[in-house]
Amino acid sequence: MKIERIETFLVAPRWLLCRIETDTGLVGWGEPSLEGRARTVQTAVEELRPLLIGRDPSRIEDLWIHMTRGTFYRGGPILSSAVAGIDQALWDIKGKMHGVPVHELFGGPVRDRVRYYSWVGGDEPAEIADAVREQVEKGSTAIKMNAIGRTRAISTNAELDSVVARAEEARSALGREGDFAIDFHGRMSIVDSRRMIPRLAETGPLFIEEPVVPEQTHLLPQLTNLGVPIATGERLFSRQDFLPAFEAGISVAQPDISHAGGISEVARITTMAEVWGVHVAPHCPLGPIALASSLQIAFAKHNFLIQEISAGIHYNKGADLLDYLVDTSVFTTENGAIPRLTSPGLGIEIDEAAVRAADKAEFEWISPTWRDDDGAFAEW
Template identity: 60%
Template sequence: MKIARIETFLVPPRWLFVRVETDAGVVGWGEATCEGRSETVRTAVDQLAELLIGQDPLRIEDHWQVMTKGSFYRGGPILGSAVAGLDQALWDIAGRHFGAPVHQLLGGPVRERIRVYGWVGGDEPDEVAEAIAAQVEAGLTAVKMNASGRMSANGSAAELDGVVRRVAAAREVLGPERDVAVDFHGRFTLATARRAASLLADLHPFFLEEPVVPENSHLIGRIAESTAIPIATGERLYSRQEFLPVLQAGIAVAQPDLSHAGGITEVRKIAALAETFDVQLAPHCPLGPIALAACLQVGFATPNHLIQEQSIGIHYNRGADVLDYVVDTRPLAFVDGSIERLTGPGLGIEVDEAAVRDADRRGHAWRGPIWRHDDGSFAEW
C-alpha cells in the first residue's frame, strides 16, 4: 500500500481538512487548521506531500520524523499544523487498514467515555449566564469562558471587578456540581493575572488558562506558585521541548492542540511527558470534527487525560458547524456531559466528502480580530 494522492480543503467556518488516499483505496482524513493562517498551512501541506507520495502510509513515526526534521528550519505553528493534519490522516488510514479505532493501536482504551466542555464567550459579560444555561440544557457539565474582553496593561479596579462578576454569574448558573474554566487568553500581564487569580479563588475555577502569552512562559511559574487554582496552558506550544519549561514551572493542565502540535504522534508524547510531572491533559480544540475525533482517540488511550474541549455551536462557527461535515453525528453525541468511546475504525467518524468538496468551493478567509487600547496601541486578543 502506497500513498497516491494528498488533497486539502479550505472549508467554512475556518478549517483546513486534509485527505490522504492510498493506491489500495484506503482514505484517511486529518485537520490542519491554523486559525487565521490556514491558507499558509495549505501551502506547507503541499510541500510536505512531496515527502509522502509513493511511501508506505503505515510508517507513521518515520514520516513524522522526516516531516518535522527534514528541513534545516523547524518548528512553529505553520509547520506544526501541516504535520498535524497529515499525521492524523495517516493514523486514520492505519486504523482503517487494521479495522480498529486509533486508540486501540495506541495501546487500547483506559476509559469508556470522555468528559467534554463547551465554550461560552465572556468578552461581553451580559451574555454569560444565558450562554451557560444553553450548554447545561445541552447536557454539558463543564464550560469555559473568557475572563475578560480587552484588558489594560495594569488592570483597573473596574476591569478586575468585571472578571469576578463574569465568573460569579457562571458559578450561579452552574452551581457547585458543574465546572467553569476561565481563559485569560494571554490578555493579562503577569501582575494583573496574579491579582485576578487571587480574586477568583473563592469561585473555584476548574483551571485558569493561558494567564500570560506563550512568549512569556518563563513567567508562568510565578503565577502557579501564587495561587491554588490549577494553571493551564499549551494551545500555542508545539512540541515536547516547548512544554518542558511550563511543566517544570508547575502548571497543572497541559493543553496541546492536535491540529497545531504535530498531531496524534507528538501529543501522545507530550501527554507522557506531562504524566511524569503529575499534569493532566486537556487538549485544545475549538475546531472541526476531524480534530475533535483525533483528540478523543488520544484521550481514550491516555491515563492522565482530564477533559476535552469541543466547539459544537461555538460562535466562531458561522456558516457551518462541527456536525455538518460528518455522515453520522451519533458518535459525537453528548451523553451525560461526555462522549462515549468511539468504536469505528480509524478516527471513528465518517467524513461527508461531498459536503467537504462543496464547502471548499466556497472556501473561507477567517481572520482573528485586531484589538487596540484606548490610546491606539495594540491589545492582545
C-alpha cells in the first residue's frame, strides 16, 4: 500500500482538513488546523507532500521523523500543525487497515467513556450562572469560562472582584458535584495571576488555564503552589516544549492534537506527563477530526483527565462540530461523558461531499487584536 493523493480543505468556521488516499482506495482524514493561520499550514502540508507520496502509510513513526527532522529548520506551530493533521490521517488509515479503532493499536482501552467539558460565556455573574445552568440541563457536568477580557498589567481591585464573583456564580450553579475551569488565556500578567489565584481557590476550580503566556513558562513556579491546579499547553508543540512546564510543577497538560504533532506526539507527551504525576486534558476548540483524535488518546492513556469539546463554542460561526459528519451519533453524550468510539480508525465518518462544498465557500478567520485604553497592545 502506498500514499497516492493528499488534499486539504479550508472549511468554516476556521478549520483546515486533510484527506490522504492510498493506491488501494483506503482514505484517512486529519485536521491540521491552526486558528488564524490555516492558509499558512495548508502551504506547509503541500511542502511535506514529496516526503509522503509513494510511501507506505503504515510506517507512521518513520514518516513522522522524516516530516519533523527532514529539514534544517525545525519545529514551530506551522510545521507541527501540518504534521499533526497528516499524522491523524495516517493513524486513521492504519486503524482501518486492521479494522480497529486507533486506541486498540495503543494497547486497548483503559476506560469506556470520556468525561468532557463545555465552554460558557458571559461578562456578568448572572450571565455566567444562566449559561452554566443551560449546559447542566444539556448533560454537562463540567464547564470552562474565561476569567477576564482585555486587561492591563495590574488590574484594579474591582476588576479582580468581578472575576471572583463570576467564579462564585459558576460554583453556585454547578453545586459541589460539578466542576468548572477558568481560562486566563495568557491575558494576565504574572503580578495579577499571583494576586488572583489565591482568591479563586475558595471557589474550587478544577484548574486555572494559561495563567501566563507560554514564553513565560519559567515563571510558572511562582503559581503552582497557590492552592489551585495549574494547566497549560495549548501553545506548546512538542515534548521538549512541555519539559519546562512539567519541571515548573503544573498539574494538567493541555496539548492540542492538531498543533502538537498529532496523535503520535501527544501520546508521547501524555506518557511523559506520567513521570511528573501530571494529568492530560487535551485542548480542542476545533472540529470533529481533532476531537475524535483526542478521544483516541483519552481511551488509551490512564492519566487522561477531561476532554474539551467545541459544540456551540462562540468561535463556531458558519459551521459547528457535527456539520461534517455522516453519523453524528458517535459524539452522543451520556451523563457528562462520551462513550467509547468503536468504529475503525478515528471512529468517525467524514461527509466528503459537505467538506468539498464548504471548501468552495469563501471565509476568513483572523485572531482578534486588542488594545488597552491607552492604545497599547493587549493580549487576546
